[in-house]
Amino acid sequence: MGFFHYMNITSFFSNFKKKQKNLKLPDSLLIKQLKEISKKYNFSLYKNITIYHHAKDHFIPLLILDKKRGIFLFEYKEWSYNDLKNSTISKASHQDSSMQSIAYEKTHEFIKQKFNELTHKDGVPIYNYLLMQNLNSDEYEHLDSSFRELLPLKKILFNDSKEEQIVQKLNDVPCLKNPILNEADIMGNLLVQYLILSKDNSLNLATPSQIKFIESDLQNITTLSGTAFSGRTSSILLKSILEVLKSPKLKIIIIEPTRLACDLLKQKLLHIIEYAIIEIDLNSIEIITPLDLLNRHLSKLKKPKLELVLHVNEKLMQKSFKVADLIICDDTDILPLEFIEYLKHIQKNSFLILVDTYDKYDSSFTLVECFRKTKPKALFKKANQHAKSLQIISTLLEKYKAKEILIISDNLSKKKLLDDLDGFVDEQVIAVDSSLSLASQDLDGLLLCSYSDIASMNTKIVVLMDIEDTSLNQLQYAASLAQKTIYILYEQECQNIKILKEKYE
Known part of the structure; x- marks a missing residue:
């Protein structure tokens, strides 16, 4: 199915009056049915999406990804039987989709071009379908024969289509030799x-x-x-x-x-x-x-x-x-x-x-979702925080890379740690200064931060110091930066420690 154009006398003149805007897909009974089918058969449904590439964009009313078969593209038309009963349909040269036309080839070309430039491949097979919310299957049979020749029954979903009919039409294409393992490899490349x-x-x-x-x-x-x-x-x-x-x-x-x-x-x-x-x-x-x-x-x-x-x-x-x-x-x-x-x-x-x-x-x-696979483990250590921090850092460096460890403290502790770690560990120790640009400091080492420097930082291991004199907001933000483990060092019980224990223990 490529470019198709239907015409009757009324539409011939209206077609030149104005350019049609993208026709947004409504939440009709047919669309709700497709959503249910997608859930049931583990398809991924994307509605009213725009693909951007270079300075161009292309609107797609409905796209379904079947990891076993490829991409199903759906073009939506509001054509009713009264619109079509005295019309014919013919193949047309390259044009945009409008109220009077269907433009599958242009969509295919746009998608393949984007895949080719990003992955140097054509992507996955693409199959075309037409959504006819205002037409039933019986009315289709009474249209001019040109419709049945160029828009076959198996490629159209009508307002009276049953679930088993829709599934059969979607499954009436060959399975991929190698099913799609990661949806993001397809849709991530299409939808920036x-x-x-x-x-x-x-x-x-x-x-x-x-x-x-x-x-x-x-x-x-x-x-x-x-x-x-x-x-x-x-x-x-x-x-x-x-x-x-x-x-x-x-x-x-x-x-x-x-x-x-x-x-x-x-x-x-x-x-x-x-x-x-x-x-x-x-x-x-x-x-x-x-x-x-x-x-x-x-x-x-x-x-x-x-x-x-x-x-x-x-x-x-x-x-x-x-x-x-x-x-x-x-x-x-x-x-x-x-x-x-x-x-x-x-x-x-x-x-x-x-x-x-x-x-x-x-x-x-x-x-509500989280990209971190597991909740970080919190370890509370009551001891002299400076001596304990040196011991923990030394132990951690036996297992982790220096850049996977972040020590957060006040400025005084930060300076003291910097002095004591010089010569105590072989790895590069970096006192982060968030007022400086990224270009002016190397972050590939053991990082020492004050609580005012931690915005946008995160790593596997976070060690928190100076708990008593830090605001709860800053402590909670700092603790949230750990991917795997949080060490919380303190010398005496305080309200902040109590709140952190209630949250993490």
Whole structure:
């Protein structure tokens, strides 16, 4: 099935009046039936999706992936029997799909081109079907014979199609010699807006709760919550990319707590864009710190800039500041409340997304799935924290690489550890300074961080010190960075230790 065009006298003139917009697929009884079939037979159903490649995009009303057979593409038409009864259908040359036409070949070419450029292969077999929600099988039999010749019965789903008929039509194609093992290898390459890309270019798909957030309409204030490893960072990156792909003139600012966190996020953004082969104006997505944003506003008001301390001048709360169409603020749990209120003020006529680790703002969206396979084990150690930390580090280095260990403390303990570890261990020891750029410091070693430096960090082993004098928010955020084990060192019982024990023991 390639390009087909039906025509009657009325449609001949209306076809030239205006270009048809993409016809969004409604939740009809037929679509609900396909959803149930997909669940039952372990198919993956994607509805109203857009594939982006270079500077082009292609809308697909419905796509089903069968890992045993390939991709089923569905084109949706609102044609009724009255529309078609006096019409004929004929094969046409390359054209876009419209109310009067079907354009399977163009969709095939677009998908194959994207697969070829990303994987140097054609992908998987693609099969075409037509959804006829306003036509039944008996009415189809009474149409002009040209319909039956070019649109065979086995490729059409009608409003009276039964489950067994639909399954039979989908199964009426050959099985793959090698079934698809990883859905992300197919759909991750097709849909950049759902692509979770690892440093080694291994692919994962966004979870259902991530997709719900990514595809949501922009609101004045949206809140997103998710625990560590739930994909918060990936979600805000993919949301930003999708919004710019849909509206290239949109200006987006993403706020990260530190300069280092900004650089790490920029690195991830560039990685996704380069891998997916999409054309985006990089100036449309800017990643800055809270201090950068406040200083821009102060500069506009001809006020002195802030150097280190994050403080919202009362003048800023009295003046409007149109700096972006959408601001996304990450890690709001470790930012001052006055800064969050400032963001709400400057974005009162625009869009704002607030992202945190815990459900602090009665969240609009919560990421419920977790990419971390197991919950980290917490080990509480009551002892002299400095001596104990040296002992634990020495033991850990026998089993783990230095870069898999992160020590978090206050600045005084950090400096003392740096001095004592020099010569005590053979591995490189790095005192992380989040106010510096990623390019100016090497993170490939044993990392020492203060609690103000930990935004966007994560590793296998985390050692926490100075529990009593650290805020609970910072402690919980720091503990969430561990993939495998958290060592919690303390010298005396305190309220923070009590709360952490209740959570982890």
